[in-house]
Amino acid sequence: MNNPQLDTDGRLRHLLSIEGLPKKILNQILDTAESFVGVAEREVKKVPLLRGKTVCNLFFENSTRTRTTFEIAAKRLSADVISLNVNTSSQSKGETILDTVDNLIAMHADMFVVRHSQSGAAHFIAKHVPNHIHVINAGDGRHSHPTQGLLDMFTIRKYKPDLHNLRVAIVGDVLHSRVARSEIHALTTLGVPEVRVIAPKTLLPAHVEKLGVHVFHDLQAGLKDVDVVMMLRLQNERMNGAMLPSPQEYFKTYGLTQEKLNLAKPDAIVLHPGPMNRGVEIDSSVADGAQSVILPQVTYGIAIRMAVMAMLAGGQGGQA
Amino acid sequence: MKIQIKNGRVIDPKNNIDRQQDMYIVAGKIVSLGAAPDGFVANQIIDASGLIVSPGLVDLSARLREPGNEYKATLESELQAAVAGGITSLACQPDTNPVLDEPGLVEMLKHRTKQLHLARVYPLGALTRQLQGKELAEMGALRDAGCVGYSQANIAITDTQVLWRAMEYAATFGFTLFLHAEEPFLAKGGVAHDGEVASRLGLKGIPSAAEALALASILRIAKETGARVHISRLSTAEGVEMIRTAKKQNGNISCDVSANQLHLTEHDIAYFDTNCHLKPPLRSQRDKDALSAGLKDGTINAICSDHTPVDNDDKLAPFAEAEIGATGLELLLALTLKWAKQEKIEITSAIARISTNAAKILGIPAGDLSVNSQADICIFDANEYWKVEPSVLTSQGKNTPFIGLEIAGKVKTTLVNGLVVYQA
Secondary structure (H helix, E strand, O other), rough: OOOOOOOOOOOEEEEEOOOOOOOHHHHHHHHHHHHHHHHOOOOOOOOOOOOOOOEEEEHHHOOOOOHHHHHHHHOOOOOOOEEEEEEEHHHHHOHHHHHHHHHHHHHHOOOEEEEOOOOOHHHHHHHHHOOOEEEEEEEEEEEEEEHHHHOOEEEEHHHHHOOOEEEEEEEEOOOOHHHHHHHHHHHHOOOOEEEEEEEHHHHOOOHHHHOOOOOEEOHHHHHOOOOEEEEOOHHHOOOOOOOOOOHHHHHHHHOOOOHHOEEEEEOOOEEEOOOOOEEEOOOHHOOOOOOOOOHHHHHHHHHHHHHHHHHHOOOOOOOO | OOEEEEEEEEEEOOEEEEEOOOOEOOEEEEEEOOOOOOOOOEEEEEEEEOOOEEEOEEEEEEEEOOOOOOOOHHHHHHHHHHHHHEEEEEEEEEOOOOOOEEEEEEEEHHHHHHHHHHOOOEEEEEEEHOOOOOOOOOHHHHHHHHOEEEEEEOOOOEEEEEEHHHHHHHHHOOOOEEEEEEEEEEEOOOOOEEEEEHHOOOOOOEEEHHHHHHHHHHHHHHHOOEEEEEEEOOOHHHHHHHHHHHHHHHOOOOEEEHOOOOOOOOHHHOOOOHHHHOOOOOOOOOOOOOHHHHHHHOOOOEEEOOOOOOOOOOOOOOOHHHHOOOOOOHHHHHHHHHHHHHHOOOOOHHOOOOHHHHHHHHEEEEEEOOOOOOEEEEEEEEEEEOOOOOHHHOOOOOOOOOOEEEEEEEEEEEEOOOOEEEEE
């Protein structure tokens, strides 16, 4: 089975998931992003790498933050950007995903940034576009959100450069989280020796240990001596029901407070993909505290997305 | 019409025949094997040198899509596919539109399929009205119209009292129920086996326990009521074990596996291949091994095609949104032979699982080559390889996980009622 993300020379053709990408390519993306961090600090925040190219943000699921950072990233690379919010309910009645994509291809889009509520949607689109068009997955169902995983790695590398000596804990709703899956694959591919997941059994997928993680159900035990704490967002609709009794009970057992964070290493950092539910999965004092790197994550997210777009559009390793 | 099939290797699992001999057919019936009857002059001679002459195959579960879904398939397209696959009798599921819960619909279906002079169609009537699992359909009237059993297709009866009554009523008249075991609450929203692959791909899983729970209810109620129950499309190792145990205490239980589950696992989904979106889901290697072992030791009586033609457009969607099903009629023989080769099973014994055994479960006069039986015959080359491609499939449904596979077992000639209905 061919890896749909790589071309016949092993170069990145689409970015669909972290899984299946070699360490070399992940590092190449991270290194390329390094060169884009500075662009934002210039007076003219633009480089001409994607001049004349059209990037199409195709969002079948609502998102403000991710869409905005992709837009900014594309604009800083001098691309023309179209953002479409395709209402999924009206879509199911009429135009199929492929109809939508085909129409945009007819308008000469060069790159698609796709978000969809179904796992596999980005793979599906990538399979049907012509060779010269690139697809970036901006989140598909529970499956993957590779640029989020990469920007998390970029952030961790900034604060903890030696990935081979880290203990990382991922806390919260792993079951429904494409972010968690991307983080797990990125961490294990980049050689982080110990990755833990901490959650109640209702929020963990079957055989999660086969992804190469250690499973903890107790937050205190799981946080002990970790270098990095990666929090996950808990969706509102999952706070009350058969998965969890209440957001209050969740916060009590799995919410990250300073007291619990103190069980980790003293210099441990805290990440969160946003948007946060303060007082549900994370206490405000931690979110805004000295160990939080949540805002730098957002900044680095733009550099990562610029790097991915530049690599896809300009062959490999576009340098600023 | 008098036909002589000469020089073929005749296999008939029911009568334990496997030898090269000629077959003589007169007016739709097999009249002799070996020596020609007195005064026999053939109108047609079929040379079966190097080929196997077997009973026409019998499929326990196919969807023909008529009435209601003619854009997916028609009776004509699918019955042509059946005979191209050597299948001369098949049971069809009642989940058409409208649902097969009215005798008039069954009569119409029987009438129309008869006129096509292709494979014989044995409808499974709806067990409950509209398949809603609440009120029994008119089982007696459906039987009189031509139904050979009753099914809920893929829809479970959640109310155990209804299931109990359905079995009691069926047991009263000796009717057979064809049930697919899947507990619907545990399976809700699931699209793949709740295992490693679904976890990795972020697909909602259907746990193996969904099959075990449903089986526990069905087998227990079957025992209490004495109903004859056939479990359709078993998918888990635990399910095989439960059937094995149940059969020791209850002679009224039988069971089949689909050719898909016999050969594929969750790993075949690879990068979201929607052709692998099936019901039941493709499960783990361990489950597949147990199904194969169960089929070998007779716990599982038969292999079905689970033929479910799907329009191409309906597969062009993200995995969970793609329609369930795969075409299968033309693959049943080759996939059965492939299994037999892997498991080192005699060809006669393998063919029994798609002819004699299936006919017995349906209670129909088919699946053997006895003298005086109806001449439904499949002549095939067990060693000829062909490549599974949309262009070579007769079925209107072109979707199957086996696309691209080179596979041995090519049907050359199919006869129904003593007439050639397919010729390669």
